[in-house]
Amino acid sequence: MISLNAEALTELPSRKRATLINNLCGLRSANLIATRGVAATNLAIFNSVIHLGSDPAIIGIVFRPLTAERHTYDNIKEFKSFTVNAVSESIVAKAHQTSAKYPETVSEFEAVGLTPLYREETHIPFVAESPIQLLCSYSQEHLLENGCVLLTAGIESVYIEQSAIDTDMFVDHSKAHTMAIGGLDAYYRVTLEGRYAYAKVDEDPKLI
């Protein structure tokens, strides 16, 4: 095994260090967040959308320190609503391209070639190509010690490709072809190995 103590971590060149640390916690979610801006709709890829609770249904998004321009954050604060759209295999290159620094007046939908889908309930577009689409509304935010912000939001409505969900309401990310992210730039396909039954002290683990 390779081992790095605190001193060795500090001495790494900053780029290698960031690549290493960014990948240590395992796989991350891959989502496109769409917001309405003053000048144009905005679309941006995030690897930091997390589940926080199911009753009420709450998600979190970690934003890096707000010292740089953060269009998505500003738009959520201004308009409160936004959509979260799963990144699937067929749109991964376009989804990654939304991370380029387009000016505020350019809609990343047009710039990268994804389709805004408008539904009656909101003026925020969904990503038509995405297999899992959520409408969310701003709830709270929490400032973390390194300047990052954890923004929390409620889930207002949900749209899922029929083929990706079973009668139990289990969403199979293999069937949705959802990607996972490693660090900032690595994309992984996923294959369901199985679901395990609720674990009990006196029973061996078993697949459902």
Add this chain to the structure above:
Amino acid sequence: MISLNAEALTELPSRKRATLINNLCGLRSANLIATRGVAATNLAIFNSVIHLGSDPAIIGIVFRPLTAERHTYDNIKEFKSFTVNAVSESIVAKAHQTSAKYPETVSEFEAVGLTPLYREETHIPFVAESPIQLLCSYSQEHLLENGCVLLTAGIESVYIEQSAIDTDMFVDHSKAHTMAIGGLDAYYRVTLEGRYAYAKVDEDPKLI
């Protein structure tokens, strides 16, 4: 597409609702957290370990409301240090089994058959079978609106299987055979599709 608005979500039976909501944000990390307890070492699977920053190196763990017994949380508060160990394909059944409600006097290492690995720098064991092992130290905590707690911690040292890391310090989770989690009970194998170059406005997305 299947669509569920806020009312339809509320009307779902609670188990189906939890299964659905838990899987909406995409893939999650799979880690075993080892702690020292007063009575025994503790080992527990978590799907809520997240990267928060690389300089300083900070991770977060989301704990559900502290109304139930939370051995891992209590042990971290008491002893400050803990280890985070990636769940790989070969240990996934044992890792899942740590979620059974073993009493505080039982070490899940023994109960499920994983090997505690002691290193000189700490009295907290690592999981010998894990390809990515981190020693972490408690930093802060943040109470969220639904009673969940985001605990933050610094990364003190890192151990990685040689075959899973390249000269760039990129950890390839395909090579580490790290699993991803969907919801609470679904485990996915991951396959690296590729790493994308830093996206630029006037260039097409390209793989590194």
